[in-house]
Amino acid sequence: MRESRNSSSESSKVSSANSDRLDIEQLRSILELLDPLPVEGRVRRADGLTIESDGPPVSVGELCRIVGPDRECRVEVEVIGFKDEKILSMPIYNTEGIRLGDRVMALGRKAAVPVSAAYLGRVVDGNGRPLDGKGPILALDEYPLVRYGQNPLHRKDIDRALGTGVRAIDGLLTVGRGQRIGIFGGSGVGKSTLLGMMARNTEATVSVIGLVGERSREVNAFIQDDLGEEGLRKSVVVVSTSDNPPLMRIRAAQVATTLAEYFKDQGHHVLFVMDSVTRVAMAQREIGLAAGEPPSSKGYTPSVFSLLPRLFERAGNFGSGSITGFYTVLVEGDDMNEPISDAVRGLLDGHIVLSRELAWKNHFPAVDVLQSLSRLMPKLVGKEQLQAAAWVRELLSTYQEAEDLINIGAYHRGANPRIDLAVRMREQINQYLCQQVSERVDFQTAVIDLLTLASQAS
Numbered sequence: 001m002r003e004s005r006n007s008s009s010e011s012s013k014v015s016s017a018n019s020d021r022l023d024i025e026q027l028r029s030i031l032e033l034l035d036p037l038p039v040e041g042r043v044r045r046a047d048g049l050t051i052e053s054d055g056p057p058v059s060v061g062e063l064c065r066i067v068g069p070d071r072e073c074r075v076e077v078e079v080i081g082f083k084d085e086k087i088l089s090m091p092i093y094n095t096e097g098i099r100l101g102d103r104v105m106a107l108g109r110k111a112a113v114p115v116s117a118a119y120l121g122r123v124v125d126g127n128g129r130p131l132d133g134k135g136p137i138l139a140l141d142e143y144p145l146v147r148y149g150q151n152p153l154h155r156k157d158i159d160r161a162l163g164t165g166v167r168a169i170d171g172l173l174t175v176g177r178g179q180r181i182g183i184f185g186g187s188g189v190g191k192s193t194l195l196g197m198m199a200r201n202t203e204a205t206v207s208v209i210g211l212v213g214e215r216s217r218e219v220n221a222f223i224q225d226d227l228g229e230e231g232l233r234k235s236v237v238v239v240s241t242s243d244n245p246p247l248m249r250i251r252a253a254q255v256a257t258t259l260a261e262y263f264k265d266q267g268h269h270v271l272f273v274m275d276s277v278t279r280v281a282m283a284q285r286e287i288g289l290a291a292g293e294p295p296s297s298k299g300y301t302p303s304v305f306s307l308l309p310r311l312f313e314r315a316g317n318f319g320s321g322s323i324t325g326f327y328t329v330l331v332e333g334d335d336m337n338e339p340i341s342d343a344v345r346g347l348l349d350g351h352i353v354l355s356r357e358l359a360w361k362n363h364f365p366a367v368d369v370l371q372s373l374s375r376l377m378p379k380l381v382g383k384e385q386l387q388a389a390a391w392v393r394e395l396l397s398t399y400q401e402a403e404d405l406i407n408i409g410a411y412h413r414g415a416n417p418r419i420d421l422a423v424r425m426r427e428q429i430n431q432y433l434c435q436q437v438s439e440r441v442d443f444q445t446a447v448i449d450l451l452t453l454a455s456q457a458s
Contacts, residue, residue: 039106041087046098049245050290051077052086056106061146063107064089066098074098078111078247081291088291090247092127110146113255114139115262119236120206123223126240126252128259143262145254147314156317161380162269162324163443165201166194168367168433170446172389173352173374174381177269178317180325181374182277182344184336185354185366191328192218193437194354194365195273196226199235201440204271204324206263207235210256212249213242213279226437246283250307253280257314264321272315272323277308278330281340297339305343312347350374363434370396385447388454392429395457398422425457 041055043066051066058064058079066074074097077089087104113128116139123132130137158176175181185191199207209227211219219239227235236259240252253274260272274280281304288301295301315325327348329341336342336353345351350373358366370393378386399422405411406423413420432453435441441449 039108041104043098043100043102043104044086046095046100048290049090049095049247049286050080051089051091051095051098051104052083053089053104054086056087056104058087058106061110063109063111065105065107067103067105068097068099069102074102076107077104080247080287083292090287090290091245092247092251094245110144111251111254112142112144113258114142115259116140117263117266119259121233121235123232123237123239124255126238126244126248126255128238128255131239143258145251145258146310147261148310150313154318156319158317158376159379161443162271162322163201163203163446164198164271165203165441166197166365166367167435167441167446167449168365168369169198169352170441170443171385171432171450172369172392173350173367173372174377174385175324175350175374176317176376176380177324178315178322179350179374179376180312180315180327180348182348182351183326183328183354184331184341184344184351185328186331186356189354189356189359189366190364191275191354192222192226194367195275195326195328196222196228196231197365197435197437198271198326199227199273200231201442202271203443204269205234206268207231207271207273208238208256208260208263209235210238210253210272210274212240212252212274212276213283214239214275216241216243242279246286249283250280250287253311257311260323261314264318264323267320269321270323272325274311274325274327276328276330277311277344278328278332278340280311281308300339304340308343309347349376363430364437365435367433369393369433370400381447384451388450391454391457392432392450395422395425395429399426421457425453428453428456 039056041053043051043053045052060079060081062079064077064079066077068074075091075093077091079087079089081088116137118137118139122130122134122137125131158178160177161174162177163170164175169175183191199209219241223237238252238256240249256274260270263270281300284304284307285300288303289295293301293303315323329344331341332338353368353371354366355368358368398418402411402419411419432449
C-alpha cells in the first residue's frame, strides 16, 4: 500500500512538473504584455504593408508586437527602417486587424529560429513552424536568422567532389563540397525536376530546400512528385508561397540558410537548395521601396544587392561540415544579362544553364554544357576526367557550329574529320547527358561512363 502511495505521489509530481512546464510556455506571451516598464509606441499610419509608429526606440531588424486596447495581439512586425522620426515596420504575416493608435511594443530581440535534428523529414513555413500536420518540432536551441562577419580564413579549401546524382553535372561540371552554384533558366525548363533528382540522389547526408515565392500547387507537386518520400526523409523543406508578405519570403530564405548551418555544425555535409533567388530579390525590392530606397536597375533597390552576398557567403566548407549551395535564378525572358542573373554569376563559384531549346527537344535534364561552368572542377577531378570532359565539350561545340549546314544537307561526309567525329558521336553524347528522373547514377559511375564515352572516339 505504501509503495502504491509513493508511486502515486511520484506520478503526481511528474504530472505537476509537466503542467508547470506547459504553463510556462503558455504564459510567455502574457508576461511580455505585462512588462512593468513597457517600451512602446503607437501606430500612426499604415500604408500598404508598411506601418509607421512613433516608437518604441528600436534598431533595424528588431521584432515588435502590435497590441490593441484589449491587450489582444494584433500582429508581429519587424523594423525595416526609419523616416521623419517615425519607425517603419512590416508585418511578418499581414496587417489585418491593425487600428490607428494600437500599441507597438518592443520584444527586445531579433528574429531567430529553433534548431533541431527533428526538422528532418518535415515541411515548415518561413518561421520554422510545421506545415505538414505531423505535430510540433521539438527544439531546445535556436540560431539567429542573420549572421555577419564570418572570417574567411576559417573556411577550409574545397578539395573534394560532391556527387549530385545527375550524370551531366557530376561528369562535366563537377561540384565540390562547400561550392556555390547558380542554376539559371526560364520557366518550364525543368528546374524543379533537376532539384528533386539532386535531393534524392546526392551524396550529401542532409538536404535543406528553400521554396521561396512559389505557387502553392507547385510546392505540393515538388514535394510529392519531384522530391518524393525517399528524398523527404533526409530533407527539410522551408516554404513561403507567392501570396506571403515580402518579409515572410525573405525570412524563409534566412530560415532555410540557418537550418543548413545547424546541420553543418553537427558535422553533416549539406546540400542546400534555394528556389529561387530571383523571388528573394523581388521580395527585398518590395521591402526596400516601402522603406524609401531609391530604385536602380529594373527597379531593384541597393539593399537587394547587399542581401544576396550575405546569403551566399553562409555556404562553404568548414572542415567538419559543409554547405554546398545551389541557387536557382529565374531568368526573365531568357535574358542572361538581367540584373539579378548578372549579379549572381559574379558572386558564385560556377553556373549551370538550363536551355529552353534542349527542353523543347525533350532533352532532360536540359543542361547546356557549353554555357555552364564549374570554376572548381579542375582541382576536384583527375586528369583523365578533365580531358574527357574537354573532349565532349569540343565535339558539342563543333557540332553546334556546323548544325545549320548539316540540317540543310550542305555538309558532306569527309569534308572535315572533326565534324565527322562530332556527327558520329552526337547520339552517344546525348545519351550520356540525358537521364530519366528515376535513374540513379552515383559519382563514380558518371565518371566511368564519361571515360568510356571518350574511349569510343579513339
